[in-house]
Amino acid sequence: MxxxxxxxxxxxxxxxxxxxxxxxxVFVGLCASTSVNAQQSTATFRxxxxxxxxTAATGSTNTYDATATRPGPVPPPAANTNGIFDGTDFGxxxxxxxxxxxxxxxxxxxxxxxEKYFQAFVDFGVAKGLLTDALGPTLNxxxxxxxxxxxxxxxxxxxxxxTAARNILxxxxxxxxPGTSYRFDIGVRALGEIxxxxxxxxxxxxxxxxxxxxxxxxxxxxxxxxTGTTAFIASPSLGNxxxxxxxxxxxxxxxxxxxxxxxxxxxGQLVLNGGTATTNENGPNTISSVILYYRVRSSANGGGxxxxxxxxxxxxxxNADGSRTRTFSLSxxxxxxxAGIGATGNYNLDVYLQASGVNNSTNPNRSFTVTDxxxxxxxxxxFIVNGTPFVTTVWTGGINDNWFDAxxxxxxVPNSTxxxxxxxxxSGTANPxxxxxxxxxxxxxxxxxxxxxxxTTIIIxxxxxxxNIGTGNAQVRNLVLQATSQLDRSxxxxxxxxxxxxxxxxNEQGSFIQRAAPIISFKGGNQTISGSANGFSNVEIDxxxxxxxxxxxxxxxxxxxxxxxxxxxxxxxxxxxSTNYVELEGTLTNSTTSxxxxxxxxxxxxxxxxxxxxxxxxxxxxxxxAQNFGNIGLTLTFTGTTEPGAVFVTRNTTGNTQxxxxxxxxxxxxxxxxxxxxxxxxxxxxxxxxxxxxxxELSNLRLNDGSLNGSVDESKLSLYISSxxxxxxxQLGRDALANNVLTKNEVTAFNTxxxxxxxxxxxxxxxxxxxxxxxxxxxxxxxxxxxxxNSKGYNVQVSSDGKTFRTVxxxxxxxxxxxxxxxxxxxxxxxNKVGVRYYRLEQLDLDGKTAFFAPRxxxxxxxxxxxxxxxxxxxxxxxxxxxxxxxxxxxxxVRISDMTGRVVGQRQIVLTKGANDVEVTSVNDLxxxxxxxxxxxxxxxxxxxxxxKQ
Numbered sequence: 001m002x003x004x005x006x007x008x009x010x011x012x013x014x015x016x017x018x019x020x021x022x023x024x025x026v027f028v029g030l031c032a033s034t035s036v037n038a039q040q041s042t043a044t045f046r047x048x049x050x051x052x053x054x055t056a057a058t059g060s061t062n063t064y065d066a067t068a069t070r071p072g073p074v075p076p077p078a079a080n081t082n083g084i085f086d087g088t089d090f091g092x093x094x095x096x097x098x099x100x101x102x103x104x105x106x107x108x109x110x111x112x113x114x115e116k117y118f119q120a121f122v123d124f125g126v127a128k129g130l131l132t133d134a135l136g137p138t139l140n141x142x143x144x145x146x147x148x149x150x151x152x153x154x155x156x157x158x159x160x161x162x163t164a165a166r167n168i169l170x171x172x173x174x175x176x177x178p179g180t181s182y183r184f185d186i187g188v189r190a191l192g193e194i195x196x197x198x199x200x201x202x203x204x205x206x207x208x209x210x211x212x213x214x215x216x217x218x219x220x221x222x223x224x225x226x227t228g229t230t231a232f233i234a235s236p237s238l239g240n241x242x243x244x245x246x247x248x249x250x251x252x253x254x255x256x257x258x259x260x261x262x263x264x265x266x267x268g269q270l271v272l273n274g275g276t277a278t279t280n281e282n283g284p285n286t287i288s289s290v291i292l293y294y295r296v297r298s299s300a301n302g303g304g305x306x307x308x309x310x311x312x313x314x315x316x317x318x319n320a321d322g323s324r325t326r327t328f329s330l331s332x333x334x335x336x337x338x339a340g341i342g343a344t345g346n347y348n349l350d351v352y353l354q355a356s357g358v359n360n361s362t363n364p365n366r367s368f369t370v371t372d373x374x375x376x377x378x379x380x381x382x383f384i385v386n387g388t389p390f391v392t393t394v395w396t397g398g399i400n401d402n403w404f405d406a407x408x409x410x411x412x413v414p415n416s417t418x419x420x421x422x423x424x425x426x427s428g429t430a431n432p433x434x435x436x437x438x439x440x441x442x443x444x445x446x447x448x449x450x451x452x453x454x455x456t457t458i459i460i461x462x463x464x465x466x467x468n469i470g471t472g473n474a475q476v477r478n479l480v481l482q483a484t485s486q487l488d489r490s491x492x493x494x495x496x497x498x499x500x501x502x503x504x505x506x507n508e509q510g511s512f513i514q515r516a517a518p519i520i521s522f523k524g525g526n527q528t529i530s531g532s533a534n535g536f537s538n539v540e541i542d543x544x545x546x547x548x549x550x551x552x553x554x555x556x557x558x559x560x561x562x563x564x565x566x567x568x569x570x571x572x573x574x575x576x577x578s579t580n581y582v583e584l585e586g587t588l589t590n591s592t593t594s595x596x597x598x599x600x601x602x603x604x605x606x607x608x609x610x611x612x613x614x615x616x617x618x619x620x621x622x623x624x625x626a627q628n629f630g631n632i633g634l635t636l637t638f639t640g641t642t643e644p645g646a647v648f649v650t651r652n653t654t655g656n657t658q659x660x661x662x663x664x665x666x667x668x669x670x671x672x673x674x675x676x677x678x679x680x681x682x683x684x685x686x687x688x689x690x691x692x693x694x695x696x697e698l699s700n701l702r703l704n705d706g707s708l709n710g711s712v713d714e715s716k717l718s719l720y721i722s723s724x725x726x727x728x729x730x731q732l733g734r735d736a737l738a739n740n741v742l743t744k745n746e747v748t749a750f751n752t753x754x755x756x757x758x759x760x761x762x763x764x765x766x767x768x769x770x771x772x773x774x775x776x777x778x779x780x781x782x783x784x785x786x787x788x789x790n791s792k793g794y795n796v797q798v799s800s801d802g803k804t805f806r807t808v809x810x811x812x813x814x815x816x817x818x819x820x821x822x823x824x825x826x827x828x829x830x831x832n833k834v835g836v837r838y839y840r841l842e843q844l845d846l847d848g849k850t851a852f853f854a855p856r857x858x859x860x861x862x863x864x865x866x867x868x869x870x871x872x873x874x875x876x877x878x879x880x881x882x883x884x885x886x887x888x889x890x891x892x893x894v895r896i897s898d899m900t901g902r903v904v905g906q907r908q909i910v911l912t913k914g915a916n917d918v919e920v921t922s923v924n925d926l927x928x929x930x931x932x933x934x935x936x937x938x939x940x941x942x943x944x945x946x947x948x949k950q
Contacts, residue, residue, distance in 0.1 A: 041115045043205045045188045048085045048105040048122065049162050054092070059099030061162075064088065066105060066186075066210055085186070086210040087131060093169065094218035096283070100168040100184070104143055104161030107188055107207075111155045115203050117192030120145045120159035126171035129183035131213045136185040139209070141166065159190075170223045172216045180216045185209050224285050226355045226370045228278035230255075231292065232331055234271045237261045245275065245351055245379050246372050255351060256374060260383035265344055266390050266477075269526060270337045270383060272349075274309055274330030277372075279355050282323040285368070287357035289313075290328040296337050299346040299382060306350070309333045312576055332573035332580070334550035336528050337383075339504040340480050342392040342419060344385050350378040390477055392419040397431035401460075402442070404468045408434065414476040416502050422490040422511065424482040432460060433490060436518070438474045438497025441467045473498040477524075483509035494518045502543070505529045508553060514538075516560055522549050522568075529555070529570075535585070537561035541568045545608065551580060557600040559585040565604040565611070572613025574654025582611060584630035586619040586646075602631045607696055616650040621679070634675045634753075635690040644687075645680030652676075656701045657754055659710070661729050662720065668757040669710040670720065670729070672697040677750040686748045686816075691719060691755060692741045718758035719744045721751055721819045730766075730787040730819045731759055746790075746846065748815035764789045764851055765843050772839040772856035774872060775917040776883045779828040779858045781839050788818045795842040796826045802838045802855060816846060833860040869935050875948035880920050882935065886911040890938030894920055897932045904931070911938060923949070 045066040053059025064085035093100055107120045121144050127137030143166055145159035172182050188207035194200050229245035230252060243255035263270055277290045290313075293306040315327035337349060352373035359366045373379075393411035406412045414420040425431060435442070444465040449457050474494075479501055483489030489509040495518065502524035505512075514520060514537045522529060523542035527549045535556035541549055547568040555572075557563050563570075563582065573580040584600035599619050605611065621627040621636060621644045628635045629649045638644050657670035673693050679685050701710030719742060720729035736743040742755060766786040773780055781796050793812035797805040808830060814822050828839070840855040859873045869884040886892070889912045896905035904926065909918050920933075926949045934944045 044108045046106040049103040051101040053099040088212040090214035092215040102166040104164045106160040119191040121189045124186045225280045231275040232273035256379040258381040262384040264387040272335040274333040276329045284360040349381045401432040401435045403434045403436045419478040421480045424490045435493045440496040478503035480506040481511035531555040542566040555582045559588040559597040562601045565609040577614045582615040584617040633692040637688040642684040648678040650676040669701040670754040670756045674754040689747045716757040781826045792844040799838040869943040875950045889913045893936040895934045
């Protein structure tokens with residue numbers, strides 16, 4: 001194929017060619033122009049189809065003439081009852097309730113000069129403007145038409161579409177001001193080629209733009225959008241890569257048509273870790289979730305069911321234009337795309353994302369979905385699976401329920417190099433699911449019935465039993481337990497002995513059932529593990545040293561069982577703690593037999609084999625008895641008389657708190673371990689706290705800039721507590737540190753704990769407010785604290801000169817260590833107070849240290865006599881109080897008048913029988929000067945006094 005010259009390339013652009021025709025007429029004559037034009041294809045935009053209505057209910061679909069060039073609107077010609085599109089004014093349309101949809105149209109291309117056209121588009125755009133504007137909107141939106149026919153005799157190829165339903169009003173984003181005029185313009189674009197000859201190559205036709213206009217009214221409701229969709233894919237060859245699902249980023253590779261590499265069918269790891277999405281909404285639309293759907297299929301077939309990954313909402317922004325933006329992300333889904341693949345060849349990964357929400361303007365709420373699926377074609381990447389696949393054997397249950405009977409399997413009993421599938425039998429299937437009695441005897445059983453998860457009942461025939469002595473452990477490589485839901489799943493029971501899993505454990509609907517004594521061991525290399533809704537009893541993490549066992553769902557260990565670490569690291573997603581966690585069941589007591597089953601335990605964690613993630617447990621604690629909460633690294637010994645009851649404890653080791661949360665001038669980061677503690681009865685509870693940690697949790701810590709370059713000096717570790725979601729931590733200190741255990745006595749506040757380096761000279765108390773005021777003959781001293789560290793209490797001190805203070809009372813701290821607001825008060829009832837008295841606080845630490853807080857002045861000028869009234873302070877600035885005695889309770893009226901007798905203020909106050917001390921509000925707006933203050937008591941008695949406003 002010969003390369004095109006620059007002029008030939010220009011001639012391929014029909015819009016440019018049309019511009020050149022008059023120039024050719026001048027320079028080479030009209031005949032030359034006609035000759036060239038006769039060899040060029042032409043496109044005729046026959047019609048455009050629009051659904052229009054002032055409301056969605058009144059919208060109708062019309063076919064508009066697109067060939068006419070007359071400026072519109074004009075009466076429709078007889079051949080076209082719907083009018084001419086060019087120049088149409090659609091009039092006022094509400095952007096929230098109206099209808100204006102571009103459905104498509106028809107294009108006829110007369111092909112000449114060896115050209116053939118294979119694609120045709122209606123390009124369109126919407127922007128503010130008028131019909132008379134010289135320039136219209138950019139035609140940056142497209143509807144691809146479908147080829148309908150080709151007539152060889154006329155060489156006319158026709159493209160058409162009438163179901164595009166592109167919402168034109170959705171593009172009018174700046175509506176809301178009634179009368180805003182919008183241009184809605186359309187054009188035609190066709191793509192083709194010349195297959196051979198000197199002019200071979202691609203050709204394009206761009207037809208003339210057609211114009212219309214409409215007036216946007218009402219408040220805009222933005223159709224919810226789903227953008228910024230990506231997928232996180234990891235493998236040894238790819239590393240951790242972010243792929244654009246909708247091909248919008250210039251930096252990330254596109255997922256569609258991406259090649260993800262070649263992998264061994266037995267040992268390959270191609271992991272889908274989740275992805276991201278951004279949604280936009282406004283008005284009554286509220287998006288609640290985003291799900292990433294995926295499937296793996298042979299490139300030779302069309303598909304199968306999709307699996308889902310729920311993304312987690314990680315951000316929310318209320319935008320200035322009234323819209324709302326949400327971000328969703330998940331980076332640890334750990335779905336091995338090669339799991340379950342039993343054959344070599346070419347495979348496709350199909351992906352799409354879908355946002356779901358409700359429209360709250362209707363009753364009941366109307367649900368909606370927004371899908372990013374590449375126009376229904378999905379986003380498709382491909383990869384290659386090679387090698388010699390391990391054998392896959394499928395359970396049939398054709399003989400009995402014995403896992404070790406080869407006759408029950410399609411390819412023999414599974415072993416360490418065999419993948420096994422337990423199929424989800426159809427309802428009513430009589431064949432039993434497998435039971436594992438490894439190296440044991442199953443005794444004879446009578447005929448029984450069994451209820452399937454879907455509610456159907458099957459008959460289990462009588463069995464003579466069988467002996468599996470000498471079989472050793474049950475073993476399997478990848479184990480797939482097929483299921484669609486909790487009510488439609490397969491079943492596998494581990495009854496006696498051990499099951500060793502050396503590959504992935506696919507158990508997403510809790511199909512695996514384990515009795516109390518047996519052991520399941522995950523002892524391969526890197527593995528993905530689905531949890532069990534029924535719970536595990538005894539679990540071992542074993543296999544290749546340093547291997548990563550990634551937990552996909554939750555992981556429950558029942559009472560009496562354990563999670564034991566031998567080799568490898570079990571990982572959960574610490575940012576998805578509601579769906580991805582390990583849970584240890586607490587102690588259970590049988591109400592009938594009184595038999596006590598001890599709490600599940602975490603065993604054998606070391607520096608190289610441990611749980612990196614989120615674990616939780618609820619266990620009952622009693623005073624004066626150490627409780628280690630399943631040995632997860634926290635021990636509490638509650639003291640005193642308050643029984644804490646059931647205590648909920650969590651541990652997260654996936655990340656650390658950044659330095660900014662600890663305050664101080666040069667804070668350090670927290671270690672990579674936090675505990676959350678919630679006693680069932682926290683009021684008055686106090687405890688000795690022992691915090692255990694691993695050395696590897698002291699380094700590679702996240703700093704404020706996001707880097708992982710932080711570390712802490714172990715010798716300086718201190719206990720910290722937070723009560724506001726780990727945004728702010730307050731230092732509690734430590735009483736001992738040895739053998740990776742920090743001990744703190746007399747902990748009285750319980751929330752989120754972590755360790756970091758001790759701050760130098762931290763304030764023992766963070767004071768929110770401190771005040772002192774006169775109440776009758778007494779002084780009321782009040783203060784509030786945000787935090788208290790090792791605080792014993794407060795001496796309230798008084799001075800007559802503001803220099804020499806003496807203690808008049810003591811108030812004990814509610815809690816020695818507190819990270820929540822505490823309020824305190826003290827009333828000074830000393831007799832014969834006169835003049836100005838100054839009050840201050842002396843804060844006392846448990847270790848004897850002290851700190852002082854600034855004084856407040858209170859003035860005592862005389863006293864109220866029986867049935868008398870005293871106003872103070874006098875003179876006053878912004879506030880005046882009345883000290884008075886009332887014979888009865890009720891409302892009193894206070895009038896304030898100037899010296900001419902004009903009433904300038906009137907207030908009603910409520911009095912009780914006896915002594916009262918009340919504030920007269922809203923007097924700060926009075927001008928300075930002398931005023932008469934008149935009080936009418938509830939019994940009708942009146943009192944008058946003079947007050948001075950400064």
